Amino acid sequence: MADAAVAMRGDRYVAYMTLLPSAIILLLLVAVPTVTVVVLSLQEVGLGERGGPFVGLANFASVLTSETFYRALFNSFVWVFGSVSLDMLLGLGIALLLNKTFVGRGVARAIALVPYLIPTVVAVLVWRYMFHDIVGVLNFLLMKVGVIDQPLLWLNSRSMAMLSVILVGAWKFFPFVVLGLLGILQSIPQEQYESARIDGASGWQQFSRITLPNLMPVFLLAAMLRTIWTFHKFDIIYLLTGGGPMDATTTLPVLVYHKAFVDFEIGNAAAIAIITGLILSILLSVYFVLIKRAEDKQ
């Protein structure tokens, strides 16, 4: 018995020792920054300062009463909703197409992944050229076809800028959705469709009664991941528009950056970051409920 207890203690020791490195890394990368941000949000801190006077919830109060914050919040929702719904739809459509049998399907599948693989900086630079009012290919083509008769200010007008960043966001990330959905599509047994055909199901009925329910859990999971990533996406927007023109594309992460590194209000920026995190958690809990429900249906 005593030997067993010693052995057990030995096992436990080994277990803790092997867990320790990851625990330390997690602590350093997650816990420390989180606590730091919380501490900063309660202080009045300038750029480059370790800390400052404790101001309680004053930073939160100032954020929650500022018009900029609500505009950024609104922009964030437009950006997330627009970009995610567009790339989910695009991803679903293209996954369905790529699941059909046709000549060159392998090549088409590889090409569909390209946007996901191109580095954001490169992709954004290319898109900025394409969006250019005068030399951009988008305006050139649209005018040639006759859809518009004068150049659109894709990135430089308040009304168009958000649409432009949404387009680029959806374009960049729809391959992720394709990857997830295509995997599921390929795993749906063909017999389910054949049986439905014998029963007289139309193409639409096969899609709505077999394909969609099979896809739903992964579809929602992909939508959740896309929402998280899109919600704190910074690079695409900042590189494309810098949050402008005016603040037309200033989402919460862009606002945090501005507050911290343009206005030097670190405490204020930290407060916005925390609020952003809270909003995201609420969004995620909705998804978790939906995914749980979809999985229960399986």
Add this chain to the structure above:
Amino acid sequence: MASLEIRNITKVFNKHQAVDNISLSVMDGEFVVLLGPSGCGKSTLLRMIAGLEMPTQGDIVIGNRVVTQLQPKDRDIAMVFQNYALYPHLTIYENIAFPLRIRAWKNDKVDEKVRWAANMLEIVDLFERKPREISGGQRQRCALARSLVRDPSVFLLDEPLSNLDAKLRHSSRDQLREFQERVGMTSIYVTHDQTEAMALGDRIVVMDQGRIRQVGTPQEIYERPADTFVATFIGTPPMNLVETASQTIGFRPENFLPRTFFPDGQDLVTLPFRSQRVEYLGDERLFYGATEGPLPATRIVARVPSTLKEHVALKEVTMFAVLRSELSYFDLGSGTALVAAVEPAATMEGGSLHG
């Protein structure tokens, strides 16, 4: 219910002849089993009847309608798949109701029909479950119930028992046949399992390489195989085949018994048999060995019931015999059964062949 006729059906996939000019008539209410090794074309034939594949040539007639060009849904058939093809996101009730929902039936009509089918297969208590929550046997019955609710003319079953374990397969086979007789449905059943085929079929269609080798009742197929393929495909262990100078002679292992077992005065063919190995299977012993002259040495299996206590020494020659009436004769070249056999005594030279 309806009769089914297959007229000169051929199916070619990328130059590969999957089904080669097959014709077959199935009577109203008959249970016909398509039996053959994998790749013999039996599933392709079934899928063409279902309309899931188009034949390259030929016609399919259900009842008195030529359905060759019709969509699966217009053929008035139902199909049960090997993996059952149940919808994982729907309850058992909704799975059974699926064909009726597709037809936009009213709820009370759907309910009536679903309950009728589920009662027939005794799965009413599973209504609220999902397919993954029930056993393989229950899934199979659920798939059957789903195929039943539309009152189809012909049932097509593609290896519906092969995903079940051996014990369950036996009881499901029994239930399936009983059910078929009760409903009186015209059924085409595909399997590679000869026991299943023998147990279920009113008639068996033995197929190989896209062609029909024999059509007959289980007894006809077993006792009078049309050729050496059927003779060796049916029966475990298969029929023993011994080639003589002029023909191939076949006999079933269970008919090949120690000479001392037979009373005198029967018309026997006696062969010296050297047993190399024995498998004791409880109810019977299988002796593996070879004939010893006057015929060319041929590997042979003898299946001796354990109730026969005759001693058969291993590695030694024992006289075995088979009733002359139990012999089958096949053409040496083509392997086709010979109806009127050449007198075996004349071909099997040597006195040891006499009883």
